[in-house]
Amino acid sequence: MKKFVLGLICGIGLTATTSVYAIDTIQAYLFPAKFVFNGVNKVVEASEYVVLNHQGHAYVPIRFVAENMGALVNYKEDTKTIQISDAPLSKKLQLNADFLSTATEGKLLGIEFGIGSAKEDVFQKWGEPHRMGKRQVGFYAWFDYNYFFSGPNETVGAIGVSGETVRYSVEEVKKALGQPKYEGLSMIEAGWEMSYKVGEYVLFFSADRKDGNVHYMTFKKIE
Incomplete structure (x- = not known):
């Protein structure tokens, strides 16, 4: 039910249809x-x-569309409400003195x-994570932000940022933030740190190498 509700949004007029697809009393067609x-092709995972095409209108997966346009989608089961909100999570992280x-x-x-x-607060505001994965330990991801929860109260212990959101060259990072406290071969994975x-x-x-590009940033409290 949840996947269905998040997967539909009223759309635009169409004329072509394919095979019949029925849900309850609605007759629709796979389209x-x-x-x-913004000029970039995105593939819908079948x-x-x-x-769907229903009575000449396209119904597209709202989560897929909204998230590809940089918005968060959150479904409230108790009120049957779909919330769509803009989020800075899809924008490039700005490195400067304020950072x-x-x-x-x-x-x-x-x-x-x-x-x-608190993990509960993050899920309440941002909705279901876009994916889950593991980088030494498990994380939940929203756009390029990986959140690592720890402790009995499941609070944010570390935040990882990957992809285009943190795509800077090593020299660009130094120019924005100054000389690092440590710089050298990574002690955890191949590359430069x-x-x-x-x-x-x-x-x-x-980074991939000393004069290369950053591919991941980790933010955590000093142990």
Whole structure:
């Protein structure tokens, strides 16, 4: 039911149809539509989402569309409400003096949930994570932000940022944040690492090589 509700939104007029697809008393047709977001083709995974044609109107998966346009989708089961909201999570992380200042408070610039935030609060505001994975330990991801929860109260113990959201060259990071406290071969994975101490917290930037590009950033409290 939840997947169905999040998968439909009223759409645009169409004329072509394919095979019959029935849900309860609604007769609809599978529609092999293609999606292009700001010039970039995106493939709809048939195992999770479908596009339907009902009475000449397209019904597209709202989660797929909204998230590809940088918005968060959250479904409230008790009120049967679909919430769609803009989120800075889909925008490139801005590295500057304010970024370091904010990091001393245990937060990333522009991101509301920082170190110590409750897992329940994150899920309540951001909805279901886009994916789950493991980087040494398990995490929940919203866009390029990986949240690691720990402790008996399941609070945010670390935040990882990957992909285009943190795609800077090593030199760009140094220019924005100054010389790191440590720089050298990574002790965890192949590649180059830089670290910045900010109050009780530390920022790790992982790059492919000394003069290469950052592919991951880790933010955590100093143990």
